[in-house]
Amino acid sequence: MDTNQLWKERFGFHVKMLSRYLRLMFNDHLAFALIFFVAGGAYFYQQWLEGVPDTFPVDWIMAVVLGLLLAHSPVRTFFKEADMVFLLSVENRLNPYIRNGMVYSLIIQGYWVAVFLFVFSPLYLKIYSGTDAKFLLVMLVVLLGVKLVNLLAVWFLDKTRDRRLQYLDVAVRAAINIMLIYFLVNGELFYVAIATALLIGVAFLNYWNVYQKYSLPWDVLIEKEEARLQLFYRMANLSTDVPDLKRKPKKRHALVNLVTKSIKYNQSSTYIYLYFITFIRSGDYFGMYLRLIGLTIFFIFWVPLFWGKLIFAVLFLFVTGFQFITIYNHHKTLDWIQLYPVPDHLRRKAVHQLIFLLMLVKVIVLFLLFIVASDLIGAVIYGGIGLAFTLLFENFYVKSRIRKMS
Template identity: 75%
Template structure:
């Protein structure tokens, strides 16, 4: 077996799958929203920099966020269930395959390090105005080198099933990485070098005590790879149908009872009952709703101008309504849904009711946040604009999208 060729085939398949779903996810509407979000965010970020206090602990902020990115260093292996049969016998010849997997993981994770460092750069240079901007390349290069050490430390530890060792390794590397970034941004290169040596030491200990003594736990590695793939599928499923998505509902009995108790036990309520439970018990929808709400609240308090707060709040309101239209096809592959003695009109109406409810709840909560972030006038303005936007969006855009989905 040519393991180099095997990795190329799996990498090619992974790239094709990612590109296909990304094209569907970033359609015209979402792409426009993202472009607007980035442009508006950059504008308000620039406005905020003009009044940021010099006492802001940007070094600790960068240390914590970049330290977390350094510590989170999973290695993408593209392993599949069949590998427990076909690759087990050639495990000792997988070194080129693993080397390419680590290289791929380094490139993708270094990209996010560069993005976050780029975002922090204006704030960092504003506070540390004596620092040469060229020093940012030194920081980036150092972060990439340390990322290699973290990737190796994680991979060498993958051979053990002891969760306590994994947790200990995570805590130790997180502390070292945070301090390393803190020393870097403060131009304490000697202390940063010592921290880097400690990361190398952790990787060496994992190699000496774990990697050399055990074989690969194929079931664990395949389970982790499947979990990463399903995580991407869950995100993609919010914008398009993903046939390979495996749904793992969560109980959340209390929330289900609170949401369904007001619903009358009658035929007309069949699908609103089903979709409400689906929204709450599926981590995809409920978790995304909470995250969008949290981001909207953050920008309401962060953006300095009232109209900017309103624009961002409306943007997240739009994304919320847009993302949850796909719940219409959530049970598309379940045949017994078709056996319900209920017309398709009631099913469409249920989706309308759910999206309207979610958007109205968001408008209400964000209006309260406007009350704290601005004043009564700001809260009333947003409540009015948000209500009008919700009604128009639900009656025009959502209606047309559901009609198209029902024809497929």
């Protein structure tokens, strides 16, 4: 077996899958909202920089954020369930395959390291005004080298099934990475060298104590790869249908009981019950809803100008309504739903009611927070605009999208 050729085939399939779903995810109005969000964020970031004090702890913030980003270093293998049988006999010849996976992981994760460093650069140069901008390039090279060491340390430890040892490894590497970046940001290169040596020592211990002694735990590696793939599918499913998505519902008994108490026990409430329970028990929708509320709260308190707070609040209100339209097709592959003796228009009505309620709850929550972040007049203005936007969005945009999906 040519493991290099196997990698090329797996990698080609992965790229095709990514390009297909990314094209579907970033079409329609979501791409416009993302561009507006980035442009607005950059503008208010620049405004915020003008008033940031010289004592702002940018070194510790960069150290924690970048340190955790470096510590999280999974190696992509693209292993599949059948590999447990067909690749077991060639495990000793998989080094080129694993090396390609290491390079791919370094490129993808290194890209995000560079993005976060680029975001922090204006703040860093503002606080450390005497630092040459070229030093950022040195920082990037060092961070990429540290990322490679973290990838090796993770891969060497992936052969163990001891979860406690893996948790300990993550904690130790995270602490070393944080201190390394803190010293790097402050230009203490001697301590950076010491921290790097400690990190290399951790990787060597993982190699000596684990990697050399055990064979690959195929079931664990395949499970991790499947989990990463399903995470991407869940993100893509918020914008388009993903047939390969494996949904694992959450119990959440207390929240389910709280919601179902207010739903009438009759035939016309069948789909209302189904979709409200789907929203609560599915980790995709409920978790995304909470994250969107959290992001909105962050921006209305971070953005200094009232109209900026208002724009971001309405933008995230649109994203909230837009993302949950796909719940209409959540049960598309289940044939027994077609057997419900309930008119199909009640199904559409239930989705309308769910989206309207989600947007309305968000408007009420943000109305109360606008009183704190701005004042009562600002809260009333947002409440009026948010309520009007919710009514128009639900009555025109959501109806047209669901009509196309039916």
